[in-house]
Amino acid sequence: MKRRDFIKFMAATMTATVISSELLASCTTENGRKRLVFFFTGTGNSLYAAKQFSDNPISIPQALKSDNLVFDADEIGIVYPVYAHTPPNIVRDFLDKATLNAPYKFAIATFGNRKCNSVEIIDHVAKKAGVKFDYITTINMVDNFLVGFDMDEQIKLDKHEDEQLAQAVADVNEQKHWHQPFTEEERQVHIQRFGDNYDARMTTNSSGAFKIDRDLCVGCGFCTKVCPHKNYKFTSQGITTDGKCEMCLSCVHNCPQKAIKLSMPEVNPNARYRHPRISINEIVRANRQ
Ligand SMILES: Cc1cc2nc3c(=O)[nH]c(=O)nc-3n(C[C@H](O)[C@H](O)[C@H](O)COP(=O)(O)O)c2cc1C
CATH class of the missing domain: 3.40.50.360 (Flavodoxin domain)
Known part of the structure; x- marks a missing residue:
């Protein structure tokens, strides 16, 4: 395979x-x-x-x-x-x-x-x-x-x-x-x-925060499963993302193809992380909507 x-x-x-x-x-x-x-x-x-x-x-x-x-x-x-x-x-x-x-x-x-x-x-x-x-x-x-x-x-x-x-x-x-x-x-x-307003919330939209490299994306769909806000969807154009975002970076770090990048410059766009004793299935179970 x-x-x-x-x-x-x-x-x-x-x-x-x-x-x-x-x-x-x-x-x-x-x-x-x-x-x-x-x-x-x-x-x-x-x-x-x-x-x-x-x-x-x-x-x-x-x-x-x-x-x-x-x-x-x-x-x-x-x-x-x-x-x-x-x-x-x-x-x-x-x-x-x-x-x-x-x-x-x-x-x-x-x-x-x-x-x-x-x-x-x-x-x-x-x-x-x-x-x-x-x-x-x-x-x-x-x-x-x-x-x-x-x-x-x-x-x-x-x-x-x-x-x-x-x-x-x-x-x-x-x-x-x-x-x-x-x-x-x-x-x-x-x-x-x-600032000193501890009630202030970060407001981010995933469409602005992330870029999807369509040459690298194989459509595995992990991003659709690890996003706690269901911001990733399969469309006729491939995977797209839009919606209220926590910035948890679960989509970016858990993409097996490293096809999702931050729009902001990354220190090392080829380096990704998931805790070594936590599986991707556990992240899916935690966040899938
Ligand atoms: C958007 C964002 C903002 C962060 N801000 C801070 C911060 O202010 N200070 C800090 O020490 N770590 C910060 N971190 C790092 C995370 O708090 C840290 O890696 C955390 O353990 C990740 O937990 P998780 O694996 O459960 O998502 C930030 C991470 C992200 C994604």
């Missing part, structure tokens, strides 16, 4: 099982507590992190399809990537729409290079949505922002993610009440770059 046919075959046989029972999946911790963990991911870092806290983390894009967003547990957590030190819009939507009933709540923000006051920002956003996190920390992982980083270089760096995650899991297991500290300098770096 030729490479092109193999990629098409793989795409066709992949099933995205989005089942409502997944929404009810929780894990029982070693302390016998019922824990629900919600996550959003573009390239797997946040899913990998979420899996350290729960065997059955729940995808936020899938959860948002449900009519019933009232969740009850002993512990509820969210895990997400920071974008410009802030939570993605889809995470803000989830916090706005969901009712999280739990005596202990935690937030884990994954980041790549500069966290600034991400902890303060998620605390602010969550409180406005009526959620008070008892524990908030950040986890430094591979930075997937292609405008700033070469993935081939990023993956060589040992950021000690498993040590950081082990500490956070131990903290949550003992229901530690703690918000990771940050400096005034970190806060000012954020404010100088992005």
Whole structure:
């Protein structure tokens, strides 16, 4: 089988099982507590992190399809990537729409290079949505922002993610009440770059953000399955993209042909990333609409 046919075959046989029972999946911790963990991911870092806290983390894009967003547990957590030190819009939507009933709540923000006051920002956003996190920390992982980083270089760096995650899991297991500290300098770096309105949302449209190289595209359709907003479609002109975009870069990083590029210059357009212990099927299950 030729490479092109193999990629098409793989795409066709992949099933995205989005089942409502997944929404009810929780894990029982070693302390016998019922824990629900919600996550959003573009390239797997946040899913990998979420899996350290729960065997059955729940995808936020899938959860948002449900009519019933009232969740009850002993512990509820969210895990997400920071974008410009802030939570993605889809995470803000989830916090706005969901009712999280739990005596202990935690937030884990994954980041790549500069966290600034991400902890303060998620605390602010969550409180406005009526959620008070008892524990908030950040986890430094591979930075997937292609405008700033070469993935081939990023993956060589040992950021000690498993040590950081082990500490956070131990903290949550003992229901530690703690918000990771940050400096005034970190806060000012954020404010100088992005302003002090933590409620401001990034607005991006995928048609402007990405370019599809039709010579490289083999029509495997992975982009149509990993986009949490279903922005990619098969048309008579080939794959096209349009719609409200999280900028999670799942489409770009998970294209097996590297046929999707950012419109902005990339540090290394040939380098792509997905967390080494997360499969593309897991990203599809998390994000497919
Ligand atoms: C649009 C965008 C903006 C980002 N902004 C930041 C940032 O401000 N600071 C940072 O350290 N990492 C930033 N990152 C890197 C991600 O937060 C980081 O790689 C994260 O772990 C990716 O998680 P995921 O694999 O679950 O998508 C950004 C990534 C993207 C795509």
